[in-house]
Amino acid sequence: MSCLPATAGRMERIAPFYVMDLLARARAMEAAGQDVVHMEIGEPDFITPQAVIEAGQQALANGKTHYTPALGLPALREAISTYYQERFDTQIAPERIIITPGASGALQLVMGVLAEAGRKVLLPDPGYPCNRNFVEWMGGTPVALKVDAASHYQPTAEQLSECWDEQTVALMLASPSNPTGTVIPPTQLSELAAFAEAHEGVLVMDEIYQGLLYEQAPATLLHERPQHFVINSFSKFFGMTGWRLGWLVAPECYVDAIERLAQNIFLAASTLSQYAALQAFSTDTQEILEQRREIFRQRRDFLYPALLDLGFDIPLQPEGAFYIYANSRPLANDSSTLCEDLLQKARVAVTPGKDFGRNQAQHHLRFAYTTDIDQLHKGVERIRGCLKKR
Numbered sequence: 001m002s003c004l005p006a007t008a009g010r011m012e013r014i015a016p017f018y019v020m021d022l023l024a025r026a027r028a029m030e031a032a033g034q035d036v037v038h039m040e041i042g043e044p045d046f047i048t049p050q051a052v053i054e055a056g057q058q059a060l061a062n063g064k065t066h067y068t069p070a071l072g073l074p075a076l077r078e079a080i081s082t083y084y085q086e087r088f089d090t091q092i093a094p095e096r097i098i099i100t101p102g103a104s105g106a107l108q109l110v111m112g113v114l115a116e117a118g119r120k121v122l123l124p125d126p127g128y129p130c131n132r133n134f135v136e137w138m139g140g141t142p143v144a145l146k147v148d149a150a151s152h153y154q155p156t157a158e159q160l161s162e163c164w165d166e167q168t169v170a171l172m173l174a175s176p177s178n179p180t181g182t183v184i185p186p187t188q189l190s191e192l193a194a195f196a197e198a199h200e201g202v203l204v205m206d207e208i209y210q211g212l213l214y215e216q217a218p219a220t221l222l223h224e225r226p227q228h229f230v231i232n233s234f235s236k237f238f239g240m241t242g243w244r245l246g247w248l249v250a251p252e253c254y255v256d257a258i259e260r261l262a263q264n265i266f267l268a269a270s271t272l273s274q275y276a277a278l279q280a281f282s283t284d285t286q287e288i289l290e291q292r293r294e295i296f297r298q299r300r301d302f303l304y305p306a307l308l309d310l311g312f313d314i315p316l317q318p319e320g321a322f323y324i325y326a327n328s329r330p331l332a333n334d335s336s337t338l339c340e341d342l343l344q345k346a347r348v349a350v351t352p353g354k355d356f357g358r359n360q361a362q363h364h365l366r367f368a369y370t371t372d373i374d375q376l377h378k379g380v381e382r383i384r385g386c387l388k389k390r
């Protein structure tokens with residue numbers, strides 16, 4: 001049915017998040033009594049650590065039900081500042097830390113203050129699908145940089161020198177990346193930052209998977225380059241997706257504009273969630289999160305060779321997050337059709353490459369190891385059976 005008045009023209013350019021549709025269909029199959037292995041979901045299967053849940057319950061019992069300041073609860077901004085100091089040996093003034101409704105809220109704020117008609121924002125393809133839509137939403141132009149295994153699926157300074165022009169204001173990137181789980185090597189990152197600085201631009205660095213690294217120690221761009229935007233969240237490493245809480249570290253000169261935008265868009269992040277998150281940095285909670293990280297590592301160590309054995313081409317072992325981006329070309333002509341077959345015939349839900357951009361999208365699938373190892377075993381065997389019959 002067509003709407004009157006018609007939806008704004010920009011809606012033509014806002015793509016759906018296919019994985020959400022896939023998840024809904026997988027859930028419908030389950031409701032009809034079928035057993036589905038979920039390897040599409042980008043959220044930890046673990047529930048939020050108990051101490052955090054209890055802090056949320058306590059906040060409710062204490063009547064913490066009013067708005068916080070738009071930039072966030074001062075105690076939480078302090079706690080995040082202390083986290084940067086203690087974990088990353090990096091001094092970040094609490095005044096630069098803005099509490100947001102998830103990393104999603106942070107991404108909207110950053111694009112709100114940077115993107116507009118006539119401005120370009122560069123981003124990797126494949127990459128996190130919502131980013132290009134945030135740029136579009138603000139009237140800006142997203143420019144996709146094709147990335148591949150040769151550069152860890154991350155942009156390079158050479159690409160910036162080819163694509164950056166007078167209209168370009170920022171480069172968005174994520175490390176570890178969604179969908180590839182790859183990390184940007186420090187030298188490559190320094191070159192990108194230096195390039196952006198030399199051209200009066202900024203990096204918008206998404207560190208949402210910062211705590212989920214399996215070989216190397218977590219790091220932050222802010223340690224070397226404090227003058228860029230850094231986004232983080234309580235969703236992934238902290239296991240708090242449903243609490244909708246994240247944060248943004250912004251250069252000081254943007255904080256006033258961001259505050260005005262936050263006041264207007266969402267007034268403040270959830271009060272309950274902010275009180276709960278105060279417990280996320282406690283030693284006990286951090287221990288639990290570290291144990292979970294180890295479990296994710298074990299899952300990756302099972303799934304990566306298992307997918308290679310099935311015939312997928314995965315040139316780099318993912319170093320973080322909980323995703324494996326696999327080239328399905330040796331097995332199928334089109335990854336969306338394969339994805340559909342896997343759901344319908346093998347009852348395994350995975351995400352098609354088209355969710356992450358256009359670059360070789362029809363030859364890739366994203367597997368998420370956000371389910372336990374028995375389910376992963378089951379999923380792999382079902383996929384093996386399905387591939388044999390194709």
Ligand SMILES: Cc1ncc(COP(=O)(O)O)c(C=O)c1O
Pocket residue numbers: 042101102103104105128174177178206208232233234235241245246
């Ligand atoms: C790279 C990246 N950034 C941001 C988000 C949004 O996360 P949230 O809004 O739950 O913090 C996600 C979610 O999958 C993501 O993968």
